[in-house]
Amino acid sequence: MASIHLDQIGHSYGTAVYALEKTDMHFEDGKTYALLGPSGCGKTTMLNIISGLLTPSDGRVLLGGTDVTRTRTAERNIAQVFQFPVVYQSKTVFENLAFPLHCRGWDRSRIATRVAEIADLLGLTSRLSQSARRLTADEKQLISLGRGLVRNDVAALLMDEPLTVIDPHMKFDLRRRIKQANDQTRHTVVYVTHDQNEAMTFADEVLVMSAGRVVQRGTPQQLFEAPRNLYVGNFIGSPGMNFVRAERLDGDLRLDGVPLVGADRCRGIAPDAEIVLGIRPEHIAFAQGEELGVPASIVSAQDHGSLLVVDVAVGSDRLRMKVRRDVSFPAGQARLRVSSDQVRLYVDGVLVN
Ligand SMILES: Nc1ncnc2c1ncn2[C@@H]1O[C@H](COP(=O)(O)OP(=O)(O)OP(=O)(O)O)[C@@H](O)[C@H]1O
Numbered sequence: 517m518a519s520i521h522l523d524q525i526g527h528s529y530g531t532a533v534y535a536l537e538k539t540d541m542h543f544e545d546g547k548t549y550a551l552l553g554p555s556g557c558g559k560t561t562m563l564n565i566i567s568g569l570l571t572p573s574d575g576r577v578l579l580g581g582t583d584v585t586r587t588r589t590a591e592r593n594i595a596q597v598f599q600f601p602v603v604y605q606s607k608t609v610f611e612n613l614a615f616p617l618h619c620r621g622w623d624r625s626r627i628a629t630r631v632a633e634i635a636d637l638l639g640l641t642s643r644l645s646q647s648a649r650r651l652t653a654d655e656k657q658l659i660s661l662g663r664g665l666v667r668n669d670v671a672a673l674l675m676d677e678p679l680t681v682i683d684p685h686m687k688f689d690l691r692r693r694i695k696q697a698n699d700q701t702r703h704t705v706v707y708v709t710h711d712q713n714e715a716m717t718f719a720d721e722v723l724v725m726s727a728g729r730v731v732q733r734g735t736p737q738q739l740f741e742a743p744r745n746l747y748v749g750n751f752i753g754s755p756g757m758n759f760v761r762a763e764r765l766d767g768d769l770r771l772d773g774v775p776l777v778g779a780d781r782c783r784g785i786a787p788d789a790e791i792v793l794g795i796r797p798e799h800i801a802f803a804q805g806e807e808l809g810v811p812a813s814i815v816s817a818q819d820h821g822s823l824l825v826v827d828v829a830v831g832s833d834r835l836r837m838k839v840r841r842d843v844s845f846p847a848g849q850a851r852l853r854v855s856s857d858q859v860r861l862y863v864d865g866v867l868v869n
Pocket residue numbers: 529535553554555556557558559560561562710
């Protein structure tokens with residue numbers, strides 16, 4: 517395994533607009549990273565620069581400290597898994613999984629042991645002697661994944677939306693299995709996805725991208741708890757963070773007249789700055805009994821499985837809150853309890869506290 521360093525990397529596909537703006541990015545040896553963002557934000561461009569499928573317009577790629585910017589993909593000692601299965605149709609499942617190990621000159625018994633481990637992990641043991649041609653698209657993609665995971669001596673494992681063709685029912689289980697495999701091998705993994713669930717459950721660190729830039733990188737918890745700007749707050753979470761303008765009175769920040777955040781958290785913020793409160797739907801509840809709460813009216817409720825997402829109006833603002841199905845709440849007017857310590861403050865769209 518190796519660290520990956522993108523040293524002042526940038527890329528343009530021949531136009532004035534950079535698909536990947538100049539950036540310096542370090543991926544630690546043995547950690548799992550997700551590149552997360554909407555279509556066209558530059559995830560695949562970054563991945564292809566790491567794999568060598570693309571030569572960057574600017575900067576250098578270092579694998580384990582060695583400059584590989586001009587080194588061909590085949591010589592970078594990396595494993596890749598793509599969106600669609602790449603299998604040798606004429607070979608059996610066993611032969612497919614064994615292929616990368618044969619190429620490295622492993623002996624037969626070592627290959628058999630390692631292939632058995634990976635097949636077990638991916639639930640392919642009973643299929644090992646079958647021809648790959650007969651498998652479903654799901655199963656073929658499992659083989660591609662298996663081939664990516666089977667070598668534990670690669671510098672890095674690069675995956676580009678590898679679960680796209682996988683049946684949604686299997687995705688959860690498969691994510692768990694890939695994670696489990698990786699916890700054993702401690703590959704350096706860079707995983708491209710536009711699915712935040714995939715990114716947040718799979719990666720040690722997530723890089724949220726927008727328009728050719730990494731706008732925030734952090735652990736799933738950091739991205740959830742302290743989004744650096746409104747874009748990340750919106751993008752992470754389902755539904756995303758609520759943003760409402762705060763009223764500033766006697767130093768406190770209020771929502772519809774109710775104090776939410778104390779003056780101590782506004783220290784250093786210009787007195788005339790417009791402060792926006794970022795509140796996660798998970799951090800709003802209905803106030804109980806005599807408890808002081810923010811007055812609100814219920815607009816609608818949507819079913820999200822075991823939870824309801826309730827749309828509420830507070831003055832002229834709309835907020836969404838997540839409520840357990842078994843919590844009863846009033847049909848019209850309500851009062852909201854907001855977890856003050858979880859409220860984030862933004863000025864000019866950027867997190868300040
Ligand atoms: N070969 C190419 N030639 C010209 N422009 C390209 C090429 N490949 C990508 N682009 C452009 O570069 C930008 C970034 O594309 P990229 O594929 O890296 O984004 P992405 O986040 O991976 O998107 P997706 O999830 O849709 O694959 C987009 O505007 C895209 O249109």
